[in-house]
Amino acid sequence: MKNTNEKPTSGYNTKIPETIMTPDKIETRAGTLEFFDGIPTEKTAALLYDNLDYLRGVETFLNGMPAASLEAFRSGQASLAGEGGSTALIFDQLMDSNSLFLTGNTDTVYCSAFLDLKRDGPTVIEVPPGTGPGTVNDAFFR
Numbered sequence: 001m002k003n004t005n006e007k008p009t010s011g012y013n014t015k016i017p018e019t020i021m022t023p024d025k026i027e028t029r030a031g032t033l034e035f036f037d038g039i040p041t042e043k044t045a046a047l048l049y050d051n052l053d054y055l056r057g058v059e060t061f062l063n064g065m066p067a068a069s070l071e072a073f074r075s076g077q078a079s080l081a082g083e084g085g086s087t088a089l090i091f092d093q094l095m096d097s098n099s100l101f102l103t104g105n106t107d108t109v110y111c112s113a114f115l116d117l118k119r120d121g122p123t124v125i126e127v128p129p130g131t132g133p134g135t136v137n138d139a140f141f142r
Helices: 042-081
Strands: 025-028 031-036
Touching: 031 042
Parallel strands: none
Antiparallel strands: 025 031
């Protein structure tokens, strides 16, 4: 909205409101960012790229956690029941605080099988009536 108290400037020198200008210095979580005429200094640009690298590393870690969790689950199950999609591991007790699961619930009875669709092809999973809902996940819990 135009301030009617200010006189218009002529030509190409329109006064830019201070509220939308980039300040010369900003304190951030990543450190102090410095600018000259809205352009980051070389030091600030390097700091921002370092911060971006760090954020991408954190994002990679967080995005990979579900797959790493499921691979640990698969590896643990294979050590108990052997490899192969024809073996199911049935929990005969509820989990407690000693269970090493990323998202395991203490009120859920688990039955787990890892399927190799590349090896076995299309597979039908039958959940017996009255046993509750069944869930099929990929390595990212989708």
